[in-house]
Amino acid sequence: MLAGDDAAALKRTPLHALHLARGGKMVPFAGYDMPVQFAPGVLKEHLHNRAHAGLFDVSHMGQIELRAKSGKLDDAARALERLVPQDIAALPPGRQRYAQFTNDSGGILDDLMVTNLGDRLFLVVNAACKAEDEAHLRAHLSETCEITALPERALLALQGPKAEAALGHFCADIGKLRFMDVAELTLMGLRCYVSRSGYTGEDGFEISVPADGAEAFAQALLDHPDVLPIGLGARDSLRLEAxxxxxxxxxxxxxxxxxxxxxxxxxKSRRSGGARPGGFLGASAILAQLDQGTARIRVGFRPEGRAPVREGATLYAGADAAEPIGAVTSGGFGPSLNAPVAMGYLPTAQAAIGTVVFAEVRGQRLPLRVAAMPFVPNTYKR
Structure with a gap:
């Protein structure tokens, strides 16, 4: 926790007062004062989201609209394709696509969601990167596109098997949306962008809503008996299991x-031999890796035993091996599995499912087995 002037300097989302009223334990995150958990605690919030529905405040994330100065959606899509490896021009209206901003060497500047709203593109970017992402867009696309940040909009995520029923109280047709569908809807008199997507592995929705109506809208969702507020702690354990x-x-x-x-x-259209191969930052490196493979790869791990293996743990091929071969990048306890899970990078030659490696944890070598992901099957409505 921060104190004094440092705490006062933190930004607040439109739901800040609601979080305090609901007993949220607030922590600094990406420059914002955010709830890490509520009264039930991380474990119960996680399991409630898997069984019922949880409401997450993700208003700290960046929302940006991209319009072509020509007025043609295709021009905006092809402009954005200079910055991401994905095929944006083929994205139909009312659909969303996961993408990455890449740099000249093929590294990832940020990952994002891109939606075709018919006459414009709608981007959702990470909170810690949103200022840099907007600057990146302006530096490369300002000549052809109008780039508009949307700080006046909040963003909520309603996730879990009861999410459709809860949101259905405000729109009877919400069940027609399938995974990665997006619609502009009026909910409680508010103009909303609703996508059937999320960051938990569960069915659910992300809802962009005007900031001045966000608290009342969130409270209306929380009035549903199956919906509880969920903090950053359970958000992280849910996405790790996914x-x-x-x-x-x-x-x-x-x-x-x-x-x-x-x-x-x-x-395929952006890969070697495709209709529009390359043309994005870092294309030569990324296309070569797609064609030839990589020296290392991200994998999942199931630690043997009950002890979680956290981010930063060094990985070794054997219990007595001297040289490290990789590292854990995310790790913790998986409440749905009642067991620890982790992710990290290994040499591709040593990354086969079932391979046993060892993590250095407090001076001891703990065995981990390379495992398929997701650790918990997703329940997206396709």
Whole structure:
């Protein structure tokens, strides 16, 4: 926790007062005062989200609109393709796509969601990177595109098997959306962008809502008997069980999309031999890795025993090996599994499922077995 002037300097989301009223334990995160947990605690919040529904405040994340100065959506899409390896031009209206901003060497500047809203693109970027992401867009695309940050909008995530029922009270047609569908809807009199997506591995929605109506909207969702507020702690354990990357930990400027196990997000049209190969920052390195493979790869781990293996733990091929071969980038206890889980990087030649490696934890070598991800099956509505 921060104190005094440092605490006062933290930004607040439109739901800050609601978090305090609901007993949220507040911590600094990406420059914001955010709830890490509420009264039930991280474990119960995690399990409630898997069984029922949880409401997350993700208003600290960046929301940006991208419009072509020509007025043509395709021009905005092709402009954005200069900065991401994904096929944005082929993204249909009302659909969303996961993407990465890459640098000249093929490293990841940030990961983001891109939505085609018909006449413009809508981007959601990470909180810690949003100022740099906006500057990156302006530096490369200002001549052809209008770039508009949307600080006047809040962002909520409603996740879990009861999410559709809870949101359905405000829109009877919400069940028509499938995974990665997006719709502009009026909910409680508010103009919202609703995507069927999330960061937990569960079915659910992310809802961009005007900031001045966010607290009342969140409270209305929390009035549903299946919905509880969920903090950052359970958000992290849920995404870890789902095998999802956290920027600045599992991916950063030193990792490429291919090394990070994100090759699935790069469409064939942008690869060698595709309709529009390359053309994005770092293309030569990334296309070579797609064609030839990489020396290392992100994998999942199931530690043997009950002790969690945390981020930063050094990995070795054997209990007595002298030279490290990798490191853990995310790790903790998986409440749904009642066991620890982790992710990290290994040499590709030593990354096969079932391979046993050893992590250095408080002076001891603990065995971990390379495991398939996600650790908990996802429940997306496809």
């Amino acid at each position: 095998g999802l990357c956290l920027y600045g930990h599992d991916i950063d400027t030193t990792t490429s999309p291919v090394e990070s196990g994100l090759s699935w997000s790069i469409q």
